[in-house]
Amino acid sequence: MLILGAGFAGLELATRLSETLADEVHTTLIDRNEAFSFGFSKLDVLFGRKPVSDILLRYGDISREGVEFRRERVQSIDPERRHVTTDAGSYDADILVVALGAAYDFAATPGFAGGGVEYYSVAGAERMRDALSDFHSGTILIGILGQPFKCPPAPFEGALLLHDHFVQRGIRDAVEIRVAGPMAAPVPITPEMSRTILDALAERGIEYIPKQDLVALDTDAKEVQLAGGGAIPYDLFVGIPVHRAPDVVEQAGLTVNGWVPVEKTILATRFPDVYAVGDITALPMAKAGVFAEAAARVVADDIAARLHGDELERPYEGAGTCYLEFGDGMVGMVEANFLGGPKPTARLVGPSRELAADKVTFASTRRARWFGS
Ligand SMILES: Cc1cc2nc3c(=O)[nH]c(=O)nc-3n(C[C@H](O)[C@H](O)[C@H](O)COP(=O)(O)OP(=O)(O)OC[C@H]3O[C@@H](n4cnc5c(N)ncnc54)[C@H](O)[C@@H]3O)c2cc1C
Numbered sequence: 001m002l003i004l005g006a007g008f009a010g011l012e013l014a015t016r017l018s019e020t021l022a023d024e025v026h027t028t029l030i031d032r033n034e035a036f037s038f039g040f041s042k043l044d045v046l047f048g049r050k051p052v053s054d055i056l057l058r059y060g061d062i063s064r065e066g067v068e069f070r071r072e073r074v075q076s077i078d079p080e081r082r083h084v085t086t087d088a089g090s091y092d093a094d095i096l097v098v099a100l101g102a103a104y105d106f107a108a109t110p111g112f113a114g115g116g117v118e119y120y121s122v123a124g125a126e127r128m129r130d131a132l133s134d135f136h137s138g139t140i141l142i143g144i145l146g147q148p149f150k151c152p153p154a155p156f157e158g159a160l161l162l163h164d165h166f167v168q169r170g171i172r173d174a175v176e177i178r179v180a181g182p183m184a185a186p187v188p189i190t191p192e193m194s195r196t197i198l199d200a201l202a203e204r205g206i207e208y209i210p211k212q213d214l215v216a217l218d219t220d221a222k223e224v225q226l227a228g229g230g231a232i233p234y235d236l237f238v239g240i241p242v243h244r245a246p247d248v249v250e251q252a253g254l255t256v257n258g259w260v261p262v263e264k265t266i267l268a269t270r271f272p273d274v275y276a277v278g279d280i281t282a283l284p285m286a287k288a289g290v291f292a293e294a295a296a297r298v299v300a301d302d303i304a305a306r307l308h309g310d311e312l313e314r315p316y317e318g319a320g321t322c323y324l325e326f327g328d329g330m331v332g333m334v335e336a337n338f339l340g341g342p343k344p345t346a347r348l349v350g351p352s353r354e355l356a357a358d359k360v361t362f363a364s365t366r367r368a369r370w371f372g373s
Contacts, residue, residue, distance in 0.1 A: 001303070002084060002093035004074050006031035006059060008289035009099035009278030009296045011370040014067045016300035022066035024307060030086060032073040034059060036370075037122055038363055039151055039289055043325065045125040046132075047161055052122060061371045074100065077252035079271040095273045095303060098254065099296070100246050102150060102279040102287060108242040109145045111217030116143075116237040119158060120150065131236060132165065137174035138235030143214045143224055144181030146242035150279060150287045152187050153324040153334070155179055155240050156197050156208075160327040163204040180209040180224075180232055181240075190346040193334065200326055243287070245280055256282065264339055265315035266302045267295050275299045283318060285338035290320030293366075318344075323359040324351070331356040 001017065003010045006029050014029045035056035044050040059069045072086035082096040104120060106113040117128040140162060142155050149155075159179050166172040179201070185194035186208060201208055213227035223231035245255050254260045254269060259282035262268060267275045277299055278292030285291060298316040305312045317340030324332040332351035338344040349355070367373060 001025045001027045001095050001097075002082075002091050003027060003029045003097045003099060004077070004084065005099035005101055005278070005280075006033075006036060006069065007099060007101050007278060007292065009101075009292035010097070011036065011296075011366075012293040013097060013099065013277065013296035013300055014062075015064060015370055016297055017303070018064040018066050020300060020304050021307070022064075025066060025303070027067045028091065029059075029062075029067060029069045030072050030074060030084075031059060031069070032071070034071055038366075039154070040323070040325075040359075041363075042119050042122060042125040043157065043161060045122060046119045046129050046158075047165055048129055052126060055122070057367055057371050057373075061373055063372055074248050077248060077254070079252055079254055079269065079274045082271075082273060093273075096275070097299060098249060098260065098269075098274065098276045098280060099278045099292070100249055100280055101292075102148075102243040103246040104241040105146075105244050106241055108244075109214070109216060109239065111219050112145065112237075112239050112241070115217045115219030116239045118239050118241055120154075120241055128238065132162075135175070135236055136171060139176040139178065139233065140236045140238060141224065141232060141234035142177075142179045142238045142240070143212075143232075144179070144183070144240045145214055147182055148287055149240050149243050151322070152286050152288075153197065155181065156186050156201065157325045158238065159206050160200060160204065161325060163206060164327040177204075177206045178209060178232075179206065180212040180214060182211065182213050184210050187346070189336075189344045190348070193346060193348040196332070196348055204327075243279075249280060258282075264318075265298075266312060267299050267316060268302075275302075283339065285318045285344065286336065288320065288322050290322045291318055291338070294318075294320050323355065323362065324348075325356075325359075326351040329353055329356055331359050333358065 035058045037055045041055035072088040076085045082093040084091045118124040166175045186197040214224045216225045223233045260276040261282045277295040279287040318338030330351040333349040336346040
């Protein structure tokens, strides 16, 4: 059993296989990095709540029966033969799971790499933290550069937390915060949640500019150009980068229109014994860790059912619960189900301070489960 990628999906899959099939299945888990970090921990780095060293969960700490972690970079995937090469060797898998997540395409937005900042990567969050400390007045524009992107509320969390940041520094009046993106509303599948987010933004004097296709940065004029003509000015541009499948997955012939199609109830690709899970799939749903993790559990259960000649009991529904920071210590909880019914559903609970504690528990239970710490 070979799992490519040790993010939310790969970590949960390896853990569940160890719990249920350690005697029967040997799992090799591959990732190019030496450590995992939760998506939301980038906000901790950005706002100086934690140093990078505190958010890294080292793969070397994984100690699960039947699971072997290898730090290698995947260089090619042959899904027909389930043959994988890395910078350190090659593998022939009986069952292959591709969980390599979404990559960022900075070059897709001319001017962005050199002229903007971002908090969607750990290194980017560190750079943006430093850029913020030098920022004393002017307009910060958070621009959503393409769809789909990870964690749909994250651009708005960023805006709400920026508000707190400048209030604490006593210079909120000198800073304008705006968010612009292609969506008609912050979270289009749920008008109720969009309304709550828009209200929270408005209370803090933050504007959302909907239906904007941001195509390039003019870094001399300090404005972002729009697809239909026109431009939005900024002093500091914060981009939510264009997302796409990693090159190695595209080159493998696994993608259609940029993402990997899968059978939605069991996450199987069109290649026998090759699954794809997490952000990399083309499923019509939000890209978030909770869904990647839930999908991984289904794949583990499907593998167990097939090995034992049983039926899979609970197919994938694209359901999960995730958290949204509103600032000032308040956290909301989103309960979503994308695939289980005739249409997607999502419900916002809170925000409240109790849910902030739940979010901490969410992270600590994963840390204990995956890394034993
Ligand atoms: C700011 C921010 C906030 C977020 N907040 C939340 C939240 O509150 N709740 C939530 O559920 N989700 C949140 N997310 C989204 C969440 O982080 C992702 O959806 C989730 O990580 C997807 O899991 P995955 O396993 O599919 O991919 P990933 O976690 O991205 O894992 C993919 C792995 O593949 C590895 N990889 C890629 N290419 C190669 C290669 N060639 N060779 C070897 N390894 C490779 C990568 O190193 C990575 O470890 C947030 C994301 C961001 C950026």
